[in-house]
Amino acid sequence: MSEQIVIKESFRDKVATVDKKGKRVWVFPQKPEGKLFNLRTAFTVFYLLLFFGLPFLKVNGHPIFLINILERKFILFGQIFWPQDFFIFALGMVVFIVFVALFTVVFGRVFCGWACPQTIFMEMLFRRIEYLIDGNAAQQKMLAKSPWNTDKILKRTTKWAAFWLLSFIIANTFLAYIIGVDEMYKMISEPFALHIGTFISLAVFTTVFFFVYLWMREQICTVICPYGRMQGVLLDRNSMIVAYDYKRGETRGKFHKNEQRAIGDCIDCEQCVKVCPTGIDIRNGTQLECINCTACIDACNRMMDAVGLPQGLIRMASENNIAKNRPWVFTVKMKAYSLVMVVLLGVLVWLLASRTDVGITLMRTPGQLYQEQPGNKMSNLYNYKMLNKTFSEKEIELVPENFKGEIKLVGETKLKIPKDGTASGIMFVYLDKSEINGRKTPLRIGVFENGKKISTISTSFLGPFNGNN
Ligand code: SF4
Numbered sequence: 229m230s231e232q233i234v235i236k237e238s239f240r241d242k243v244a245t246v247d248k249k250g251k252r253v254w255v256f257p258q259k260p261e262g263k264l265f266n267l268r269t270a271f272t273v274f275y276l277l278l279f280f281g282l283p284f285l286k287v288n289g290h291p292i293f294l295i296n297i298l299e300r301k302f303i304l305f306g307q308i309f310w311p312q313d314f315f316i317f318a319l320g321m322v323v324f325i326v327f328v329a330l331f332t333v334v335f336g337r338v339f340c341g342w343a344c345p346q347t348i349f350m351e352m353l354f355r356r357i358e359y360l361i362d363g364n365a366a367q368q369k370m371l372a373k374s375p376w377n378t379d380k381i382l383k384r385t386t387k388w389a390a391f392w393l394l395s396f397i398i399a400n401t402f403l404a405y406i407i408g409v410d411e412m413y414k415m416i417s418e419p420f421a422l423h424i425g426t427f428i429s430l431a432v433f434t435t436v437f438f439f440v441y442l443w444m445r446e447q448i449c450t451v452i453c454p455y456g457r458m459q460g461v462l463l464d465r466n467s468m469i470v471a472y473d474y475k476r477g478e479t480r481g482k483f484h485k486n487e488q489r490a491i492g493d494c495i496d497c498e499q500c501v502k503v504c505p506t507g508i509d510i511r512n513g514t515q516l517e518c519i520n521c522t523a524c525i526d527a528c529n530r531m532m533d534a535v536g537l538p539q540g541l542i543r544m545a546s547e548n549n550i551a552k553n554r555p556w557v558f559t560v561k562m563k564a565y566s567l568v569m570v571v572l573l574g575v576l577v578w579l580l581a582s583r584t585d586v587g588i589t590l591m592r593t594p595g596q597l598y599q600e601q602p603g604n605k606m607s608n609l610y611n612y613k614m615l616n617k618t619f620s621e622k623e624i625e626l627v628p629e630n631f632k633g634e635i636k637l638v639g640e641t642k643l644k645i646p647k648d649g650t651a652s653g654i655m656f657v658y659l660d661k662s663e664i665n666g667r668k669t670p671l672r673i674g675v676f677e678n679g680k681k682i683s684t685i686s687t688s689f690l691g692p693f694n695g696n697n
Pocket residue numbers: 341470500503504505506507508509510517518519520521522523524525
């Protein structure tokens with residue numbers, strides 16, 4: 229018995245996809261099938277429609293999503309975000325990280341198996357193409373071992389061509405998110421030499437995707453992805469994970485027809501291992517390599533049905549649920565994470581709701597003091613910069629709020645900001661001397677659009693030093 233335990237524990241000393249000599253062990257997973265896989269397929273269809281379709285969606289002729297990192301221009305849900313809105317992005321990222329942490333504490337790594345683009349592309353697109361061309365897992369193994377005959381050359385070139393094409397489509401889709409489909413059409417129609425840099429980047433990214441899905445595969449999840457590495461700290465005994473019910477399953481043993489099961493329910497068919505895309509045996513417990521794809525649940529349920537035993541030997545469950553038969557509980561840790569999440573989400577919503585369509589910066593012109601003006605007045609010179617975050621031109625009016633005075637633009641009669649653009653210039657603020665309150669008088673200027681106040685700018689007016697300030 230102790231020898232058996234030592235052997236069983238030996239899985240901890242090695243990586244499932246690396247042999248004793250340190251060479252890669254290629255995984256040939258069996259094609260998954262079952263209720264969960266069908267659900268995952270339905271989700272994938274929706275996901276891929278969204279991924280490939282979003283760059284083509286437009287509102288009033290403008291993309292609904294654009295993540296132009298190069299020009300620092302972002303459109304999310306039809307709203308333009310400029311670098312000035314970066315703090316909203318930063319907070320959005322914090323909310324996202326907390327959400328991922330909370331989600332992982334509660335539901336384990338289900339994101340990896342069901343929503344991560346790497347898994348979706350690998351398991352639901354590239355792997356399916358592979359099944360179509362190379363055949364099932366056993367046929368794939370045979371093909372890998374076989375010499376380079378006509379059949380192998382034909383299958384390999386067909387697969388590589390299909391993988392390359394798909395990688396090219398994915399790279400183009402990512403590019404469409406960055407520069408927009410209109411810009412892409414333009415590039416295609418213009419001479420190649422004009423956009424050589426973009427085409428080289430496209431070729432590089434296509435090659436990277438091709439290499440990832442042809443060669444790297446599960447190594448991305450098990451060796452490279454930092455999220456996978458974090459599981460050890462995020463998961464606890466109450467987290468929902470894909471788990472083998474060892475209490476019910478052990479002692480495992482082969483099933484014999486018409487037997488009255490006197491040992492554990494695991495019939496040691498290894499179907500759960502054969503479908504695993506990361507090549508692990510979930511019966512060894514939670515492992516870093518498990519991406520929670522749930523393929524082993526389907527496989528085991530199918531076997532349980534076949535031998536007339538109840539489903540759920542492998543299921544979504546917490547360690548406490550299996551070890552102590554405890555129902556799932558919303559722990560203090562989960563509550564604390566949820567609270568932080570709700571607060572951050574609230575702040576994010578408030579920032580988005582209070583975000584104005586026009587961004588204004590107003591600063592006194594450097595090196596300029598106050599100027600004496602006729603009529604017992606003084607003036608200060610200011611530089612303004614205005615940003616229009618919408619797709620329509622804006623006409624803005626600046627109105628004194630807390631002072632009697634005048635605002636005069638230099639060289640302009642109206643303050644117009646072009647759509648999705650900026651306007652800058654200089655202006656004078658005139659103030660009655662009686663309004664000046666020492667060295668720095670605080671001013672508030674109302675910003676109006678079509679007679680409606682949209683924001684207030686706070687600045688100061690520089691006056692003469694009167695001995696008290
Ligand atoms: S152990 Fe199961 S859930 Fe985990 S990766 Fe393998 S098949 Fe997917």
